[in-house]
Amino acid sequence: MRIVRDVAAVRAAVAGAGRVGLVPTMGAFHEGHLSLIRAARQACDLVVVWLFVNPTQFNEAADLAGYPRDEERDARLAAECGADILFAPPVEEVYPDGFATTVTVSGIADVLEGAHRPGHFDGVATVVAKMFAMVAPEVAYFGAKDAQQVAVVRRMETDLNLPVRIEVLPIVREPDGLAMSSRNVRLDPDQRRRATVLHRGLAAGRAAVAAGERDAGAAAAVVARELARASITAEYIAVVDPDTFAPLERIERPALIALAARVGPVRLIDNMEVAP
Ligand code: PAF
Numbered sequence: 169m170r171i172v173r174d175v176a177a178v179r180a181a182v183a184g185a186g187r188v189g190l191v192p193t194m195g196a197f198h199e200g201h202l203s204l205i206r207a208a209r210q211a212c213d214l215v216v217v218w219l220f221v222n223p224t225q226f227n228e229a230a231d232l233a234g235y236p237r238d239e240e241r242d243a244r245l246a247a248e249c250g251a252d253i254l255f256a257p258p259v260e261e262v263y264p265d266g267f268a269t270t271v272t273v274s275g276i277a278d279v280l281e282g283a284h285r286p287g288h289f290d291g292v293a294t295v296v297a298k299m300f301a302m303v304a305p306e307v308a309y310f311g312a313k314d315a316q317q318v319a320v321v322r323r324m325e326t327d328l329n330l331p332v333r334i335e336v337l338p339i340v341r342e343p344d345g346l347a348m349s350s351r352n353v354r355l356d357p358d359q360r361r362r363a364t365v366l367h368r369g370l371a372a373g374r375a376a377v378a379a380g381e382r383d384a385g386a387a388a389a390v391v392a393r394e395l396a397r398a399s400i401t402a403e404y405i406a407v408v409d410p411d412t413f414a415p416l417e418r419i420e421r422p423a424l425i426a427l428a429a430r431v432g433p434v435r436l437i438d439n440m441e442v443a444p
Pocket residue numbers: 192193194195220222225292295296314317
């Protein structure tokens with residue numbers, strides 16, 4: 169596996185390489201990332217892993233400063249999973265002097281994460297559009313934990329006629345249910361234990377829907393009650409259409425319960441599909 173820092177080198181590497189698969193990441197790899205790299209390896213001729221802690225999608229300086237970084241470990245893991253190229257550009261390669269263009273996806277990017285993290289999805293959409301332009305992948309692999317990110321990227325891909333297929337892989341969870349996240353390493357042991365309630369809350373919501381609950385507010389209240397047992401108040405618990413992220417009042421078809429909550433200083437997100 170080669171580590172590449174500049175756009176010219178990545179362009180030269182992908183030229184004529186056959187089916188190129190791109191795995192966009194901000195590093196600090198866990199099994200979720202590795203499942204994406206392995207899926208790309210299975211399906212593509214050339215696998216490019218993008219590793220860039222994108223400053224423009226962080227709306228809190230402390231979150232950016234504390235974001236875990238370990239390129240050496242990430243490079244080793246990416247190579248073990250069969251990546252061909254680790255594309256880890258410096259900030260000035262991605263945002264050169266005078267950079268002035270932003271991709272804004274309206275509507276779908278304004279709710280939930282978008283409402284609680286102003287500017288976040290502008291940062292995501294812009295950097296994803298840029299990496300698609302730099303690497304020209306046939307397929308790009310995303311994880312379902314960031315369900316709204318997936319919906320925003322799909323909207324952008326459709327609206328801008330981007331010649332890339334978006335593949336989404338399931339959330340990878342720890343044995344106790346906690347969704348894998350690079351931010352989990354920042355939880356102390358007590359917070360780590362309490363964080364498992366996010367998954368239990370979502371599972372309780374799903375069970376309520378399976379048992380006949382059709383009122384979205386009531387289903388969300390089931391989740392909130394579970395979180396309260398661990399003294400956690402969610403930033404939001406929303407029942408939405410999985411494609412448009414439009415809020416639902418009634419659950420008459422497959423839906424997504426999405427939530428964000430702070431456990432100590434660490435903001436975590438999770439989601440679960442529910443079906444009547
Ligand atoms: O999901 C992530 O890690 C990031 O949001 C992404 C897609 C790599 C853009 O920086």
